[in-house]
Amino acid sequence: MPRDTNQEENWLEPGALPGKGDAAARGRLQRALGALEARLLAERGRLPLWLPVALGGGILLYFALRFEPSAGWRWAAPALLALAWLAGRRHPHLGWAIGLPAAAALGIAVASWHTARQPPPLEPPRGAAVVMGTVQSVDLLPEGRRVTLFPVRFGPEAAPAARPVRLRLRAGDPARPEPGDLVRVRALVRPPSPPAQPGAWDFQRAAYFAGPGASGFAIGPAAVEPGDQGPPLLAGLRGAIEARVGRALPGAAGAVSAALLTGGVSAIPAADLAAMRDSGLAHLLSVSGLHIAIVMGVAFATARLPLSLWPWLSLRVPGKAAAGVAALAAGAFYLLLTGAQVPMQRSFATAALATLAILSGRRALGLRSLAVAAAAVMLLQPAQILGPSFQMSFAAVLALIVGLEALRPAMARLRGEGGWWRRGLVAVAGLVATSVLATIATTPFGLHHFGRLQWYGVAANAVAVPLTSVLVMPAGMLAAALMPLGLEGWPLWAMGRGVEGVLLVARWVASWPGAATMAPPLPAGGLALLALGALWLCLWRTGWRWWGLAGVAAGLAMMVTARPPDILVSGDARLIAVRTGEGVFVQRQPGASALVRETWLRGWTEAAASPMPRDSAVDGGRLACVPNLCTLRRDGAVVALLLRGAPAGEACGRAPLLLSPEPLRGHCRAGPGGSVVIDRFTVWREGAQAVWLAADGPRVLSDRAFRGQRPWVPPVPRPRASGEPMAETE
Structure with a gap:
């Protein structure tokens, strides 16, 4: 009797013969597992790159928790790592599969350990x-x-x-x-x-x-x-360098020059900081990969030149090794001098690995060296993974490694036989490609943290980066080397002229129409999806890497679909803001924080806010105010009342939500016939409040509910006891 292949292939349909479907299911599962194994064999060299990703995922999970996890996680990680190592000796893929949760558990354990070893937060005096x-x-x-x-x-x-x-x-x-x-x-x-x-x-x-x-x-x-x-040695040296630079180069040029040498940006005028930010050149002020590459490169060339010019010495001392050691020493000193910021930690770790690779005859820079550098920074300072510095610096380098590797064949064709004009064209194309790749990679993180887009960063970097690399940083290094001899004058003059050129480019590009525009901030969940999709796209080698585009698209979609709050109340109730169809209206009391207000506007993608109406209505009557009361309506129904002197007892029950910058002292109750109350006591206990208005009532989220009980979150405050002093006095 012939075999019914159609019956076996459709074993899930009603009427399939018993047993036939089980065999077909096992066959399909085996084929799927075989295809997965073949795929993993093709990607075998890329599997270890996912271990730092899992480590970072564990750290992010730790910080996302609303409670402090048990210390048992610190013991679970070594056990899982040992199990992964034992399994990987006989079955590498199984070891890798166990290694991923082991690395995540290690991330939780490391973050928990770093948290436990921090000193407790301070409780400074309440007054002078x-x-x-x-x-x-x-x-x-x-x-x-x-x-x-x-x-x-x-x-x-x-x-x-x-x-x-x-x-x-x-x-x-x-x-x-x-x-x-x-x-x-x-x-x-x-x-x-x-x-x-x-x-x-x-x-x-x-x-x-x-x-x-x-x-x-x-x-x-x-x-x-x-x-x-x-x-302290380095603190005193840093101060001396800043003082000498300030005397030789007064004004913004001196402040920027000192920042490039010592890492401190506090002296740069606000207008120039804004110009650097809006032109896409702010990364030049954050001492990072570009700066340490220049420092180590110049140190390498300077140390090797005497060896190559002295035949007797070059025959007895390995020039490349000696120059590599000198470059590492210069990079380590520059790292410590500038405060060991996260971009510098990443850059120095990567540069150190690249130098060691050159000395051992291996490839200088690749994904594995970047993965090792990322793991090192996360193990030493796990909290840095939450900041824009870590995220943007590693994203930029990852994009440069993967992107320039993909562009290498096109660059080789463009170089051709190597004529001078072709070499120049390749250099320009490489500079543009580097700027474009870094901009694409860092834009999502900039949207999440800052909510701004810089549209002309490629043009600004095309001029400012070569100027910094060829003139500014080499002249600054020479000036620092000559300072003990008192001969830093002319190198600082050259450095200042280069910095003035960079500032000129920044101011000019920032003045272009639409140079920097506000954009809806990318939510944290969207950023996580986008980052995971980008990692999938960059870390794999075969065709399934393109599945990462789905994660990138899903993350970007959340930027559009996420709904911002309708009402925000600051942690001291001095700011209460309402978002309407005609913009944002803010009630502000003396002493309100300008930073909080700017953060709210950035989240709402608004350039400015209007004062709360005094005795008028806006947005078609949806927000109407009299001197002592503002009424907010949705679909004709009153959804919130903002009390500005009106008796609380009369307002209670008239709206689902009552807002007040002053204490209402329990005049209103929640539930049927009552109102949700957000007053000064509420924010004093629970922190800032965000409100989303809906047909079934307001949804309120407090800062304390969002962050939970963590060591850095202050406990619920207590009223000051009678007679308690406000501060220590002389």
């Missing part, structure tokens, strides 16, 4: 206090100075605080503190600010891992005394 401490570093500002103090005390009798404190001295203060000095000043000090709204950037989390426990400003003159110990 005498702050006493040792200067660790001094930052030059456009007006005045900012000092970082540690150890520090809030009053003569207080115990030393566990974290540093940053203070901005008065603009006209004649004091000139240096690292190592003792400073005594009366100041107002505040802990790090909470997020501007639920889900916004968490300043308290960033400060918890970065070190500073509080910041503030002086309200009196600073008294400076020499310290018992000398200044």
Whole structure:
């Protein structure tokens, strides 16, 4: 009897013979597993690249939790890693499959361990206090100075605080503190600010891992005394370099030059910072891969030149190895001098691996060296994965490695026989391709963190990057080398002329129509989908890499589909904003934070906001105000009331939501016949509030509910007891 192939192929349909379908299912499963195994064999060299991705996924999962995970995760990771290693010895694919969750568990364990070893957050005085401490570093500002103090005390009798404190001295203060000095000043000090709204950037989390426990400003003159110990070596050297550069190059050019040499950008005028940002040149101010590549490259060439010119020495000393060691030493010194920021950590790790590869005769830069550098940074500072610096720097380098590898055949055809004009054309094409790839890779992260698009960055970088590489940084390195001899004058002059050219390009490009435009911020979930899709596209080699485009498209779609809040209330209730069809209307009280307001507008993609109407209606009557009350309507129904002096008892129950910058003291109750209340007590306990209005009532999300109970989130505040002092005094 002939075999019924059609019956077997359609075994899921009703009437299929028993047993036939099971065999067909097993066959299909075997074929699918065989195809997957063949695919993984073809991608065998790319499998280890996913282990740092899983490590980062575990770290992100840790920070996304609303509670602190058990310390058992720290023991689960080594066990899973050992199991993955044992399984991988006989079955590499099985070892890799176990290695992914093992790396994720390691990410959770490392992040948890780093959190546990941080000192507790500070609780500075609520009012003015005498702050006493040792200067660790001094930052030059456009007006005045900012000092970082540690150890520090809030009053003569207080115990030393566990974290540093940053203070901005008065603009006209004649004091000139240096690292190592003792400073005594009366100041107002505040802990790090909470997020501007639920889900916004968490300043308290960033400060918890970065070190500073509080910041503030002086309200009196600073008294400076020499310290018992000398200044920290690099802090003193950094201050001396900034002082010499400032004397030789006054103004914005000097501030930018000092930033390129020492990493401090605080002295750059705000207008020039904005021009660099809007022109797409802000990355030049963040000391990173370009700068350390120039430093190490110049050091390599400078060290190798004498060896090549002295035959006797070149025959006895391996020139490439000696120059490589010199380049690594120069890069490490530059890393420490500029504060070991995350882009520099990534760049130095990558450059060190590239130098070691050159010395061993291997390929200088590739995906594996980038993966090792990423894993090293995440293991040393896991919280940095949440910041734009980490995300944008690694995304740019990944895009450059993969993109330029794909463009290599086209570049080879363009080079042809190697005529001078073809070599120049290849150089220009490579510069443009580098700028385009880096811009494409970093734009999604810029949208998530800043909500802005710079449209002419390629044109600005085409001029500014070569100028920085050929003139600015080499002249700056020469000036730093000649400073001990007092001969830095003419190299600094050359560096200043190059910086002025960069600033000229930045100002010119920033003035072009539409140079920088606001865009809807990319939600965190959309950024995660997009990043995963981009990694899938870049890390695989075979045809299934194109599946990553689906993740990229899904992430971008969330930017359009995500619905921003309709109402926002700041953590001190001094700002209450309502989004309407005619724009954003804000009620502002004295002392309200301008940063919070700007963050809200950026999230709503609005350039400006209007004051809340005093005695009129806007948006077709959907927002109507009288002197003591504003009414918000949707589809003709009252959905919210903003009290500005109206009695709470009369307003209760008239709307599903009541807003008030003052305490309502329990006049209204939630539930049937009541109202959801957001007043000053609410935000004092729960932080900033976001409200989405819907037909079934308002959906309210508080900052405390979003962040949960984490070590960097302050506990629910308690009222000050009667007679409790506001601050330590002299």
